[in-house]
Amino acid sequence: MSKFLSLEGIEKRFPIPGKEDYVAVTDVNLEIKENEIISIIGHSGCGKSTLLNMISGLDAQTSGAIILENRHIQGPGPERAVVFQNHSLLPWLSVYQNIEMAVKKVMPQLGAHELRQRVEQYVSMVNLDHAKDKLPGEISGGMKQRVGIARALSITPKVLLMDEPFGALDSLTRANLQEHLMRIQQKVQNTVVIITHDIDEAVLLSDRVIMMTNGPQATIGEILEVNLPRPRNRVELQQNPEYIRCREAILSFLYEKFAKDDE
């Protein structure tokens, strides 16, 4: 079987006027399997967003290749949907319209009835039927992020990219959204790359955790396999030896091997 998504020798330099380029990430090699959920963890500023932006195509790598199903990635596209940290809903469109806009554009062949069905299906998926006619300004941060997820999934992307999707939320809302994501993921089964700086989140959600070294010239330090069956229950996991092993592995990576003392 050929590879699904692979990053080969990725490097990203940011030119700095009058100085040498800032090498944000270098020599990143990674293969992501279909339907795999991976998270990328690392200290802030290590280049996680930079890496994700290259996969999404919103930013171009300086060298190396990103290949999705044998195709080189060039520029953004709907097969790599992004959930942005600040939700990025269009504030003049209702919850329903925000999702509809995406579906309409990506699936122009849908008739009015199918379109409505599809949009409503995804509104329901994130349990927002009661809020579907509200504007983003009228719903909570957690609900907005759920709309963001629904919008991203509604166009059936091959890969779902999430940049600290729950970073701006309080811990209870965050837990709630993680549950939503896991439940939905069981249903739709697609490949997810999620950036986080939360260790529990990484272990709870992922099949593998990619740990990044600090920048400049950040790269992949270690890759951790999380061998926990799904569905996962956050309460039960607290006692699970595998969960504890994974947590400790990440803790040790972040705070012993690649501690950052200027934070």
Next chain:
Amino acid sequence: MNRELVKKIFLPLVVLVFVLQVWSGIASIVNEFPTPSDTYVAAFGGVTSEGDELTGVLSDPFYENNQDDKGIFWQVLESLKRVFAGFVLAIIVGVPLGLFVGMSKNAQYALNPFIQIFKPVSPLAWLPLLLFIFQDINMTAIATIFITSIWPIIINTALGVKSVSEDYMNVAKVLRFTPMEKVIQIILPVSVPFIFTGMRLSLGIAWLVIVAAEMLTGGIGIGFWIWDAYNNLNYYHIIIGIIVVGLIGYLLDLMMGKIADYFDYTKRGRA
């Protein structure tokens, strides 16, 4: 009634009494200056302090004696027609230009100096040139309004485009919007409140300009009506004219404000 409302009505009345006092004071000092009561009679009809019986200009605004002698309604209507013609032209040209300046750095570099130079030019400076070009009162008035009221529309539209956040554009990029879709689905909705702010400023300017323009061009219109009153030593009409111009300007602004709010998604409750 709540206190706030009482204050809103009562306090302006206090100022009105004060203004009328000052006005009466001036009338008693300056020879032939109209008193408030005689001005009232000139406006709404009645008997003046000198015993003349008058029909007020405001109590009979619709009369038409001949081409040059028409009621104040027709004067105002004529002015409004010119204002709207110039204003609509300014929108038609200004909004696309503003979008262009906002979206393209090069367009901004190319046009900004001209916008900045022409923006502060007084309508009175344009008037002779435009009169010379068009040789026609109506065209000149409309062109003057166009050229003086287009700037806020361009500037505010461009500002609106600039305020489109990178995040929205990223959404558009991921969905592979065409440039046209970007304009219609993202840039315009974000810019609309800005465009309306520009239009509101622009309409204000247009109404300022029309009075001045008509004074110089003559013919029919509220501006010329005031000037005509001066030439006929009818000082009552000057004051009535000022108040009418002010009231209509205020109404135009209220109207634009309401329309602007309607199109502003940040002020709309629920869609």
